[in-house]
Amino acid sequence: MALITLSGYPSSGKTRRVTQLKAHLQQRLQDPSYNGPKLTVAVISDDSLNIDRNAYDDSRAEKPARGALFTAMQRQMGQDTILIVDxxxxxxGFRYQMYCAAREFKLRVCTVYVVAPPEQCKEWNAVREDGRAYKPETLDNLIMRYEEPSSMVRWDSPLITTLWSEDDLPIDQIWRAVTEGTVKPPNAGTQGVPKAPTDALHTLEHTTNAIVAAVMAEQAASGGLGGAVALSLSATLKPRMTLPYRTVTLSEMQRMKRQFVTVHKKAITLGTVEKGAVDWSEESVADKFVTYLEENMKP
Incomplete structure (x- = not known):
């Protein structure tokens, strides 16, 4: 249904905002006036995944921590869930990755930016008694490297900002974003590529060889008169094509066959960007090759 991404300095009060946000959303979903789909509100965070704050002390430990968060997020995404990532x-770049994953699941997205001055974050971090404080040098480093969200980029939009000094969230804006916002289609670059069947290469070679042989046989029988002919490949497969009014040599046929096979072999081995299912049956390959021959045979 929706992905809500929290962003802000460490120890800026994000978890407090998430607690408020979850309560507000659950209250609205249970309100008698709500007539939308039945939804649950879920929260994932470093704490729920038992990711220690020491993971942010160096980049080598931080990378798998972010990976664990991203994997957990993907597992909980769904059309029946409003997922909050605390x-x-x-x-x-990580927010963009999350945005692309949300598009794959056809979810609405929203970014909540929790703003607090660095001095305030350091003060709150120093007085934490839950064992989840950052080391002072780690906190300074994370604040320095923080990349602020922007409403000008699509992966941070819609961007809703809340200040540390405000008592509550702009819940009406967030509610509209997760229930009425635009659902963007999956990014073409992240969509799965249709795969060819395992016997596609064999079908390609066998069918094109059969057509070359059939064309040469038809020419020998007609004396190179050309015109519309039916190529008998099997009892059920007899594609029709128009031969030029001249004799097509075997070397010319072999050259066009190699060009056709090379192009389509690449599509089989590397995948194809064609939308929908790709037909690699004998009938489909025969029709494509016949069309290719007609277009490339000179009169």
Whole structure:
């Protein structure tokens, strides 16, 4: 249904905002006036995944921590869930990755930017008694490297900002974003590529060889008169094509066959960007090759 990404400095009060946000959303979903789909509100965070704050002390430990967060997020995404990701999400590239995953699941997206001055974050971090404080040098480093969200880029939009000094969230804006916002289609670059069947290469070679042989046989029988002919490849497969009014040599046929096979072999081995299912049956390959021959045979 929706993905809500929290972003902000470490120790800026994001978890407090998430607690408020979850309560507001659950209250609205249970309100008698709500007539939308039945939804649940879920939260994932470093704490729920038992990711220690020491993971942010160096980049080598931080990378798998972000990976664990991203994997958990993907597992909980769904059309029946409003998922809130309570983490710093301070790298714009990581927020973009989350945005692309949400598009794959056809979810609405929303970014909540929790703003607090660095001095306030350091003060709150120093007085934490839950064992989840950052080391002072780690906190300074994370604040310095923080990449602020921007409403000008699509992966941070819609961007809703809340200040540390405000008592509550702009819940009406967030509610509209997750229930009425635009659902963007999956990014073409992240969509799965249709795969060819395992016997596609064999079908390609066998069918094109059969057509070359059939064309040469038809020419020998007609004396190179050309015109419309039916190529008998099997009892059920007899594609029709128009031969030029001249004799097509075997070397010419072999050259066009090699060009056709090379192009389509690449599509089989590397995948294809064609939308929908790709037909690699004998009938389809025969029709494509016949069309290719007609277009490339000179009169």
């Amino acid at each position: 983490a710093m999400n301070y790298i714009k």
